[in-house]
Amino acid sequence: MRKLLLTSIIISTSLIYIGRLSYLQLIDSSSKNPLDDTAIKAVYDYPERGHILDRNGKLIVSNQPSYDVMVIPREVKPLDTLEFCQLLNISKEDFIKEYEKARIYSPRLPSVFVPQLSKEEYALLQEKMRKYEGFYIQKRSLRHYETRSAANVLGYISEVNERDLRKYSYYQSGEIIGRQGVEKEYEEVLRGRKGVKFIQKDRFNREIGSYKNGIFDTLPIPGKDVQLTIDIDLQEYGEKLMTNKRGGIVALEPKTGEILALVSAPSYDPALLVGRKRSKNYTKLHYDSISKPLFDRGLLAMYPPGSPFKTLNALVALQEGVITPQTTYRCSGAYYYGKRGRKMGCHCGGGIRNLNSGIYKSCNTYFATVYRNSLEKYPTAEEGLNTWAKHMKSFGLGDYLGYDLPTGRSGKIPTSKTYDATYGKNRWYSTATLSNAIGQGEVLTTPIQLANITAAISNRGFYYTPHIIKKIGEEPIEDEKYTKKKQTSVNPEYFEPVIQGMFDVYKKGTAKWISVKDINIAGKTGTAENFTKINGETVQLTDHSIFVAFAPVDNPKIALAVFVENGHWGSTWAGRIAGLMIEKYIKEEITEKAMEQFVLSGSLEEEYAKPYSGKPFKINE
Template structure:
């Protein structure tokens, strides 16, 4: 025993060690990943986010430098908290809280004390920051908006939240993501693709060099700039016209489907969603449930289309052969469309309207009779209604249009299934649903859908899916298919003639522009809301669709002004000014421009909120 005890001990210890090594190195992979977390830092390299230009190459959105005030708690010395918080314009409590959080997070790693300090403040703070050890300013790129317009379709960017990270593994905490509008829809193009750089860390989490000489590093993919179809000047002008009003404009170039302007009012200045007050300002916008600035009325609001819808019924009537250009009906301040059911019209007693006069006089009786004929043209009313419904769908109504923003509404075009459910089978006939003839009833459209069917009329039978993106740095031209409507092009001629007369002699004479043939159709849309659970009628919406010039149209638009009363009161002049601005580049009718710019509907909007009884359509 005494000759071998030490050998035995040595072998025993050695075998324990080898067993332990086996456990640590071979049968436990946990340590490997622990080591990587521990010692290798993966640091992203971000390409600069793409710029956004208007259709003429004018810059809308670029990037600017802002500064984050950082602190490494370990490096700080005793300092005057009051003075520093005053310098950076932060309340002492907030400052102390942020500093405490930074300390708690790590004493050695930098944390943000105050984010997105503007360039101007930066200069001032930088000058005095030497007094405070451990604090420094770190550059950062944020968006810069060159004009206070278009926040509804431009959208904004902000830091990703937990949900974004869960949805898309690309993002890491603290990175930026497009939140709405173009920034969201074209996020992948605008952001490019981040690269990676690996660093070797030491035990204090400090970087001590690149990891394996950059063997695993990945270069970022450059971001693309976007050129939008929006016309900056037109957009700006449209937004100014809508001051103190609610509603919007959708303007489209008919040939290409390019959206020239998308105005929603009220809107907000995109710059307020930058910098350190973003969340505060955003909450304010989101909480405003009365004027709803975050609600894009041009894309999301569903209204009854009103009288402009009559032109579609005229086209369907022509296509189905139930009327022709010269066919006329008599109107006696309206007509009885069923027993004891009278539809009012503003035509004088004994007016005889053919198609063209019916359009420019906006004769309810004419279109009610036409609609009845369409519905009754087939064996059953169901078939008739479905034919009508399908024609409308070919104009892009009743469904998403498929434009390149991720918000919108379908609108609604009723078909036989809907009414069969509603009234039970066969419980309805043309007269039951007669309101559809004049764009009231169950029909719902969004303004962009209205602008789109106006463009289809301007094109005499087709439209191109409306869109915002004209080109990117990579894609120079985009190709779109023409979407044909189910109406033959010959039928558009009389309808367009009627629309031209609306402006020349009819309800929208105010929309006339010197040397430009404008075709349009006014609308005055009844609308209701619930006040304390009671259906209450409010002042009508003012509506106008138009395109110009008559031949080779360059612009088609839909304008609506909430509670603006009749169509030619607000919507028609606004549309007319927009057309003049776009086609002539300047507005000569200063008197009209002034009237619109100064006009306010705020009193109208406050009526039903006052809680007192009020009158409408004053």
């Protein structure tokens, strides 16, 4: 009896499973994609894109309504093409082009036919759409900017292209996606998730109601607001200061690594890349190969760092024990080296230099000697240079840093391999690399890297990975990537004498004429040589103006780097801009009116327009 009962249970269970599987495969279609059925139409409901706010909660980017004319090619019936084109303000050729594009994409799925109608165009067209079968209007949101600044930070949105459609299964033709900046980096957060309703059609292609009572329908999920670390008032002020100049400003909060300002000049109004004129405006910006407004100089431009790099060479020498703050060297107005008596000029005025005066006088002779001592401490130049390079890389140089923006360059810190490729292995000495001592030669940095090393100095030996995001929705960013300290290879005690030297740059050094009242600033001027290739010849152009600074010295709230291309002396343009940015952030007002007027009224456009007419400059002659 028990054996019979057990057999019955097994048979019954098996029959239930077989029956259910047969039903699912032969009758029920719930496991299938409804769009596989040509009698099903999908209507998408697009959520509003998340807003973008600055660090103080000030709205930067919101949304405005837009209307797209959609087409389902197989549902299009004969129509008065001329009248339709006049309503849409397009040519017949445009009509044919867009229709064929939509048909090739999919005859039965909707595609954008004419994007981004204005309210007036929508009102005019809405009443007449019933005449044009296969076409309908779909509401969409476009970006609305509350600022004319920060285009390089914010990025923009545009329609997906064929490459996007192949890469991302989420998108349909005609949908929008973030490009560049925050819009691209935080696309999934900002876009939300679209909803969909499936509509059943009969054999005459008429809509007869919801498919399967809406069991497959989904509601849209709104995009989340994001709060940035940017201070939009500081950003706008920085862009104002950089009017008629080319270069970049990167300002960080040293205690967190938050990016306070990321200025690239020249820039553009982000509103230019909104609406039906977006494509035309983008093309104009893209092909401006002179000003390069789409080129983010703060993240992508690689410059020789010049004299600010001397502070790092001082720190390495202290860590390596080859100098103390009291170690002195005599400067005779130049540094001579090598068997052929090569010369590195110096503008410090000559005399006895220690670490402090070497920094605030920016003595090339002092730092050339310090750099050589750091390398020649080791048995071979190769070992010495590689040790030096490891120190430099601990400050984030020669690397992308890992910030949360979708573009960047790594800069360059040379190693023994760099010189092996030029001279051959074991066929070069420390003197072949001497330009590295003063931030020239093979060393290249981006403005954000230089701002980051300034933050590391202000923190006495550590930094946080720079980042642009502060909150997603209501949740503060707690990613360890941005909250974990990154220690440099230099001990904390060696930073104080270097910081004192940078403080004295303002008190009695190269920036003493541009100090800011009531703010203790530590800084370093830089004048970096600027070379380019013209007709195959290496020629020297006007030097770049560079300045790094942080303030207040004892409790740093801001650290920044300023690059002004072809701006000559570091104190002329970059130093003044740095001081004004610091005062704007700390005091929230400007008292140095004369300095502000000098910068705002100044222009380097004539400098950039100059044709080069000098003789070719032969490096190392």
